[in-house]
Amino acid sequence: MKTKINGKTYNTETAKLLGSYRVGSSFDSISYLSEDLYITRKKEFFIYYRGGMLSIYAKYNNDGFPRDGFGxxxxxxxxAFDWLKKHNRKDAIENYFSEKIK
Known part of the structure; x- marks a missing residue:
C-alpha cells in the first residue's frame, strides 16, 4: 500500500516492517484490528492500519453505519518508540532506539 501525507510518500513495499500487532483471528471479524509499524529510508515512522466495523479504525458511511477501515x-x-515498547518489540528498540535503553 502507498499513500501521500503532507507531500511525502509512505509505501509499505519499500519501507522496513518493524513490528505488527493484531487483535482477532481474521480480517472477516467485525472487531479485527491490525497495525504494522514501518520505518522509511529517510528514518520516518508510520503505521498502516486495518480494522473491522467495530474497531477503533472503523469508517462511517454517509448513512452513519460503520464499515471496515484502513489507512x-x-x-x-x-x-514509534512508545508503540514498540507497548508491543514488546525489543529487537527494533535495540536497533533504532538504543540511546533510550536504560
Missing amino acids: FKVLTPDE
Whole structure:
C-alpha cells in the first residue's frame, strides 16, 4: 500500500516492517484490528492500519453505519518508540532506539 501525507510518500513495499500487532483471528471479524509499524529510508515512522466495523479504525458511511477501515498514520520517533515498547518489540528498540535503553 502507498499513500501521500503532507507531500511525502509512505509505501509499505519499500519501507522496513518493524513490528505488527493484531487483535482477532481474521480480517472477516467485525472487531479485527491490525497495525504494522514501518520505518522509511529517510528514518520516518508510520503505521498502516486495518480494522473491522467495530474497531477503533472503523469508517462511517454517509448513512452513519460503520464499515471496515484502513489507512496510514505518521508517527514521531517518540510515538514509534512508545508503540514498540507497548508491543514488546525489543529487537527494533535495540536497533533504532538504543540511546533510550536504560
